[in-house]
Amino acid sequence: MNHVTDKEQVMLKMVAEIKDEVVKFTQDIIKIQSYTGEEGELADFVLRKLLEFEVDEAFIDGIGNVVGIIRGDDKGTNVMLNGHLDIVPAGNIEDWGGFDPFGGQFDENGNIRGRGAADLKGGLSVQLYTMKLLKKLKDQGLNLRGDLIFSAVVHEEAAEMFGMEYLFKKTLPEKNLNVDIVFLCEPTGLDIVLGQRGKVELVVKTRGRAAHSSIPEAGINALEKMVPILNHIFKKMSKEKSSHKLLGDSSISVTNLICRPGALSIIPDECEISIDRRYMPNQSIDDLLKEFESLFVGLKDKDEDFTASVCARKLTERSYTGYEKEVNKYHPPWITDENNELVLKTIQALKQVGQSPQIRYWKFGTDGSLTAGLMDIPTIGYAGTEECYAHTPEEMVNIDMMMQSLEGYYAIAADLLGLKLETAEDPND
Numbered sequence: 047m048n049h050v051t052d053k054e055q056v057m058l059k060m061v062a063e064i065k066d067e068v069v070k071f072t073q074d075i076i077k078i079q080s081y082t083g084e085e086g087e088l089a090d091f092v093l094r095k096l097l098e099f100e101v102d103e104a105f106i107d108g109i110g111n112v113v114g115i116i117r118g119d120d121k122g123t124n125v126m127l128n129g130h131l132d133i134v135p136a137g138n139i140e141d142w143g144g145f146d147p148f149g150g151q152f153d154e155n156g157n158i159r160g161r162g163a164a165d166l167k168g169g170l171s172v173q174l175y176t177m178k179l180l181k182k183l184k185d186q187g188l189n190l191r192g193d194l195i196f197s198a199v200v201h202e203e204a205a206e207m208f209g210m211e212y213l214f215k216k217t218l219p220e221k222n223l224n225v226d227i228v229f230l231c232e233p234t235g236l237d238i239v240l241g242q243r244g245k246v247e248l249v250v251k252t253r254g255r256a257a258h259s260s261i262p263e264a265g266i267n268a269l270e271k272m273v274p275i276l277n278h279i280f281k282k283m284s285k286e287k288s289s290h291k292l293l294g295d296s297s298i299s300v301t302n303l304i305c306r307p308g309a310l311s312i313i314p315d316e317c318e319i320s321i322d323r324r325y326m327p328n329q330s331i332d333d334l335l336k337e338f339e340s341l342f343v344g345l346k347d348k349d350e351d352f353t354a355s356v357c358a359r360k361l362t363e364r365s366y367t368g369y370e371k372e373v374n375k376y377h378p379p380w381i382t383d384e385n386n387e388l389v390l391k392t393i394q395a396l397k398q399v400g401q402s403p404q405i406r407y408w409k410f411g412t413d414g415s416l417t418a419g420l421m422d423i424p425t426i427g428y429a430g431t432e433e434c435y436a437h438t439p440e441e442m443v444n445i446d447m448m449m450q451s452l453e454g455y456y457a458i459a460a461d462l463l464g465l466k467l468e469t470a471e472d473p474n475d
Contacts, residue, residue, distance in 0.1 A: 089110055109226070256313055257312075349370035
């Protein structure tokens with residue numbers, strides 16, 4: 047029977063000693079309202095902490111991502127710890143049951159409540175303090191075989207990989223940094239997550255002709271032309287799901303409808319719907335567009351006044367630093383092979399500190415779509431926060447689970463960077 051060795055006990059003791067510090071830091075960053083495009087205050091706060099830890103290099107890049115680096119000897123695995131700075135809005139304050147969504151308060155069970163606690167400031171705190179612990183080991187003379195890179199990116203919640211793309215396509219090459227594995231601190235409940243479905247925001251528009259609403263027959267109502275499309279989505283497409291043995295079922299949801307000009311006494315000449323489409327690895331965005339284009343052909347055959355178009359949404363995003371770029375609103379699907387050597391090492395490292403992670407797959411989208419989906423870098427989700435609380439007025443992080451995840455990240459980083467934890471037999475067994 048394997049037991050915790052003296053070396054492991056020292057590491058776990060180091061984690062326990064900084065518990066109060068980790069908890070306070072988590073509360074502090076929950077108090078900062080870091081909405082998408084407004085992450086600057088939090089970025090500065092996180093950077094100051096990295097500088098306090100005296101990591102080898104720490105900076106904010108051109109788009110506003112925070113990066114910290116502990117350099118290794120270039121002979122081993124380069125590990126990235128990644129999370130995002132931005133949060134979704136708090137919603138109706140009355141739904142928070144008396145808690146301030148930006149108060150970082152304890153509830154009656156000792157959990158930390160607040161917007162972003164689960165998604166993902168609890169996880170971000172853990173990854174940041176993993177940097178502190180590994181820097182201590184390096185300062186004690188232990189050699190890291192590869193680089194340990196901390197990154198907190200902007201604009202993740204907007205779902206177009208804006209900050210993550212800048213990090214990997216611009217910042218890392220400029221710093222001559224390579225990444226062999228990425229750990230995302232999105233909520234997993236201490237399990238290991240190895241993939242997700244794809245997501246794309248589709249835009250469907252119907253065209254008509256404006257007229258005074260007192261004589262509707264003089265115009266063509268674009269909203270009326272949208273009705274058969276909505277019927278097709280709700281009654282057919284939503285029931286014809288693609289399935290994947292790991293990722294589950296595809297889905298389609300209409301999330302918004304706008305009519306233009308959108309004024310009283312005017313027949314709308316344009317109607318637009320937004321569609322959230324979750325899709326599988328064997329599907330492409332072109333496939334998803336063709337589904338609608340084929341529908342439009344059939345509707346046109348029945349109605350000569352029918353005119354419609356479909357596209358994947360594009361928009362120009364601007365970060366808090368002023369950097370701008372046109373981006374696509376999509377997350378491609380991705381899966382990291384559960385038999386990948388780095389996955390197996392990660393699971394073994396977690397077992398060495400008493401954890402028993404299950405392998406799961408996310409329903410929601412993450413920036414793993416860039417690292418694993420587009421760049422083929424093995425990517426693993428791991429955190430002590432829980433998905434069921436993300437984006438809800440009950441959002442919280444359990445402190446015990448958060449500290450367990452710090453033990454886990456410490457063990458993973460130490461193992462992958464060549465500071466392997468060894469097992470030993472208890473002489474009393």
